[in-house]
Amino acid sequence: MPQLTGLARITLSVRDRDASVAFYRDVLGFKVRARRDQDGTLRTECRHQASGVLLALIQHRDNFKNRFDRRHCGLDRLTLGVANLGELEAWEERFGEMDVDHLPIVHREEGSTLLFYDPDGTELALFAPAELDEEG
Incomplete structure (x- = not known):
């Protein structure tokens, strides 16, 4: 392939x-x-x-001047990666300082995600993968 x-x-x-x-x-x-x-x-x-x-x-x-609607076919969310949880927390602090519309960091087994929105309401996210233990 x-x-x-x-x-x-x-x-x-x-x-x-x-x-x-x-x-x-x-x-x-x-x-x-x-x-x-x-x-x-x-x-x-x-x-x-x-x-x-x-x-x-x-x-x-x-343009129809409508805000982004994830229920339409196409993009649902655009996720960008960050190196670690510390970086993700720094982004969360930056978003607060810049008054960027965002939600608190969500922690899951695979990693942590910070959701935020651009001026059109497009759902964006930053993702920090969970640190692997010795078993991977």
């Missing part, structure tokens, strides 16, 4: 490109790499330096 090497790009349709760019830049640290406005779309390409994740934010000029 051919192999996948990882996640290459995330593309999100947004209601307000500029508000979304500000959120992903200021809250999560993405850097703007290019802006392309053509064919009825406003598009901004971003990259997160530490993780290498590429993010495209696209505002369609004929």
Whole structure:
């Protein structure tokens, strides 16, 4: 079977490109790499330096202006990884300081998750895997 090497790009349709760019830049640290406005779309390409994740934010000029609804087919939640629980707790503190809409960290056997929402209500999460014991 051919192999996948990882996640290459995330593309999100947004209601307000500029508000979304500000959120992903200021809250999560993405850097703007290019802006392309053509064919009825406003598009901004971003990259997160530490993780290498590429993010495209696209505002369609004929957008319905509805908030994200996970009950529709497509994206349910976008989860990004962090190294450990300490990092996750630092993010939770940052979200509180920046007034980012988020829920408390949830701890489960496989790891811990911090849910939060972008300006369109897209459910995002940060995940820290549980530390493995000697038995794995």
